[in-house]
Amino acid sequence: MDALIMAAGRGSRLGSHTDDRPKSLIDLGGISPLELQLELLARRGIERAILVTGYRREMVESVARERAAGRLRVEPVWNPFWSVTNVVGSAWMARDELVSPFVYLHADTVFEPSILDDLLGGAGAARLPVDFRPCEPEQMKAAVVDDRITHLSKDLPPERTAGEFIGIGVFEAEALPYVRAGLDAVMADGGLGGYFEAALNHAIDRGLDVRAVPTAGRAWTEIDFEPDLALARTLLPRLLPEPPGATT
Secondary structure (H helix, E strand, O other), rough: OOEEEEOOOOOOOHHHOOOOOOOOHOOOOOOOOOHHHHHHHHHHHOEEEEEEEOOOOHHHHHHHHHHEEEEEEEEEEEOOOOOOOHHHHHHHHOOOOOOOOEEEEEEEEOOOHHHHHHHHOOOEEEEEEEEOOOOOOOOOOEEEOOOOEEEEOOOOHHHHHHHOOOOOOEEEEHHHHHHHHHHHHHOOOOOOOOOOOHHHHHHHHHHEEEEEEEEEOOOOEOOOOOOOOHHHHHHHHOOOOOOOOOOO
């Protein structure tokens, strides 16, 4: 299995923290969000990481290769338009690399390793973790019917919102043509500044089986603002990878 890691952005809302590095490389306490992800992927047997880079790409690639050395093959894909595109543009840059089942990750999202374990062990062509709770306006919301995700959008009304999609997922081989077609459709429609979720909605509307996997109270955060960074640093002991089934 591969991984697709979206690591092109800077994270300007974090101010001076990203003057010399992207938010995926901010120190959380001896390790960065990207390094946490690579460490977890290596320990779970993922063989290749497709790393989409943009801001400070040389630094990102160097750190990734050092962390993954001898355990996980890192293959960078550069998005030279990172400053004017959103996630869907970066994902489209890597669409031809999507030839094997893959784990999808935003490089600024940190989470308890057992969330990924549940995704890897789940059923369905695609699995996405959902934090089942009331959402704020800016959060990526999921509509869920009988454990199947039917739509993803920040604009989903409260009566249709089951919870927040946390920005990672697992896609099996049968999902690949749906994902590639969704990326192509969004880009063809001028969606350069859109979200990966728009491509997923295209896929869902055409029959892709996307299952919701509950986060079940486990820790995670997307690092967008100073409070998110403080939370990630506080949560770090719960975010460090352990082998599957390990006890602490």
